[in-house]
Amino acid sequence: MPTNTPSLVTSLRIIPRDQHPISRKGISPNALRVLYRLHESGHRACLVGGAVRDLLAGQAPKDFDVATDATPEQVKHLFRNCRLIGRRFRLAHVVFGREIIEVATFRANSDDGSGDREVHDDGRVLRDNVYGTIEDDAVRRDFTANALYYDISDFSVRDYVGGFDDVLNRVMRLIGDPEARYREDPVRMLRAIRLSAKLGFDIEPGTAAPLPRLAGLLSEAAPARLFEECLKMFLSGHAVASFEGLERHGLLPALFPETAAALAANRSGALRRMLVEGLRGTDQRVAADEPVSPAFLFAVLLWPAYCRSLMALQAQGVNATEAERRAADRVTLHQLNTIALPRRFSLPMQEIWLMQSRFSQRQRKRVVRTLSHPRFRAAFDFLVLRRAASSAHDEDIAFWQDAQKNPDAAIALHPAGAEDDAEAAPRKRRRRRRRATAAE
Numbered sequence: 067m068p069t070n071t072p073s074l075v076t077s078l079r080i081i082p083r084d085q086h087p088i089s090r091k092g093i094s095p096n097a098l099r100v101l102y103r104l105h106e107s108g109h110r111a112c113l114v115g116g117a118v119r120d121l122l123a124g125q126a127p128k129d130f131d132v133a134t135d136a137t138p139e140q141v142k143h144l145f146r147n148c149r150l151i152g153r154r155f156r157l158a159h160v161v162f163g164r165e166i167i168e169v170a171t172f173r174a175n176s177d178d179g180s181g182d183r184e185v186h187d188d189g190r191v192l193r194d195n196v197y198g199t200i201e202d203d204a205v206r207r208d209f210t211a212n213a214l215y216y217d218i219s220d221f222s223v224r225d226y227v228g229g230f231d232d233v234l235n236r237v238m239r240l241i242g243d244p245e246a247r248y249r250e251d252p253v254r255m256l257r258a259i260r261l262s263a264k265l266g267f268d269i270e271p272g273t274a275a276p277l278p279r280l281a282g283l284l285s286e287a288a289p290a291r292l293f294e295e296c297l298k299m300f301l302s303g304h305a306v307a308s309f310e311g312l313e314r315h316g317l318l319p320a321l322f323p324e325t326a327a328a329l330a331a332n333r334s335g336a337l338r339r340m341l342v343e344g345l346r347g348t349d350q351r352v353a354a355d356e357p358v359s360p361a362f363l364f365a366v367l368l369w370p371a372y373c374r375s376l377m378a379l380q381a382q383g384v385n386a387t388e389a390e391r392r393a394a395d396r397v398t399l400h401q402l403n404t405i406a407l408p409r410r411f412s413l414p415m416q417e418i419w420l421m422q423s424r425f426s427q428r429q430r431k432r433v434v435r436t437l438s439h440p441r442f443r444a445a446f447d448f449l450v451l452r453r454a455a456s457s458a459h460d461e462d463i464a465f466w467q468d469a470q471k472n473p474d475a476a477i478a479l480h481p482a483g484a485e486d487d488a489e490a491a492p493r494k495r496r497r498r499r500r501r502a503t504a505a506e
């Protein structure tokens with residue numbers, strides 16, 4: 067990994083307690099316990115990273131990370147409820163029931179042969195426990211806003227990279243040379259989008275400028291990491307802002323190539339409207355503390371790609387059912403090149419898509435089967451979502467709303483359309499036409 071540490075000149079700014087708004091009331095009691103214990107044992111102990119940033123920005127942190135000059139082994143000696151994790155980066159986890167306080171030793175990014183570093187023949191870093199000073203630890207972090215330290219010894223905030231003013235001015239700024247930092251770790255491009263979306267911060271122009279040009283680097287990132295990052299981007303309550311950020315900074319084609327192509331080709335904008343509506347629904351569910359599922363999320367994100375693929379296959383004369391299956395498989399397979407979507411999510415995602423065509427079927431037997439399908443609820447919610455793209459589904463939505471209460475009454479109330487009349491000759495043609503628009 068290239069180094070950027072030595073070239074960065076840092077100057078320490080100490081913001082005393084009476085000049086910043088971080089109060090111990092905002093910090094988890096367990097994190098405070100860890101900080102005090104380290105401090106009382108003669109170690110340096112600071113809250114660091116996202117928690118300090120969020121507290122300064124007036125948001126409630128979701129977890130609390132601690133940085134210290136104690137080694138992981140020393141930390142382990144201080145806490146009975148501590149386990150050491152990680153080979154490449156050794157970290158201490160202090161466990162309090164469901165809350166884990168992560169304690170990391172100040173680390174340097176340098177490669178000067180000091181410290182405990184082991185590199186594999188193929189260049190992979192196996193062990194990277196190069197401990198350093200708090201300054202080293204600050205400049206190896208990604209954004210200035212993420213490199214602030216709340217020091218438990220005097221309750222001051224310590225700022226080595228100008229992060230304090232950046233948080234007050236609400237900007238995300240990379241530490242060091244932006245292009246070099248993105249090349250070092252392309253996932254930082256997504257972190258820029260995600261954190262600015264989450265906090266409502268601007269991305270500083272120098273940090274934003276290289277994004278469209280370097281978007282292709284994302285293909286070098288580990289697909290599993292991209293999946294994790296996607297979940298954070300889209301299932302944490304700021305999915306719409308994240309999606310718009312990806313579009314604005316040219317990252318969408320790198321992350322979701324087929325969806326980006328389908329959106330560009332869809333002149334009416336209906337597919338984009340529906341996608342954004344789906345993400346808005348996700349954000350509302352998160353805000354209301356309702357569960358959200360990765361399968362439904364990816365069904366929304368990849369639906370434009372699925373529709374496009376489906377229409378192409380049908381244009382080639384592939385019959386509807388076969389085309390649906392093949393489109394679902396194709397889109398999933400292609401997306402796996404970039405994002406490692408686990409099968410436990412991709413299978414239900416495909417089921418949500420494949421169930422859509424069942425909603426126009428009104429024969430009693432089929433209605434009962436559809437209602438008892440384990441994916442019915444998600445697939446029906448998806449159908450409702452499709453209203454954002456087209457009013458063609460209103461009748462189906464009304465039917466299935468009634469059918470959930472009483473299938474027989476619903477069948478009587480909403481007689482099947484001509485296209486559902488068993489084997490009527492015009493059915494095929496009409497169905498095909500219906501599907502082509504229903505694909506939106």
Ligand code: ATP
Pocket residue numbers: 114115116117128129131206207208209212213251253254298
């Ligand atoms: P949140 O937890 O709100 O999603 P966060 O900033 O805490 O945001 P984490 O992934 O928990 O994000 O990372 C904790 C800290 O580790 C960051 O604040 C940053 O200082 C550092 N960090 C994380 N990822 C990187 C990276 N790719 N490069 C450099 N530093 C990083």
Ligand code: MG
Pocket residue numbers: 115116117129
């Ligand atoms: Mg965090």
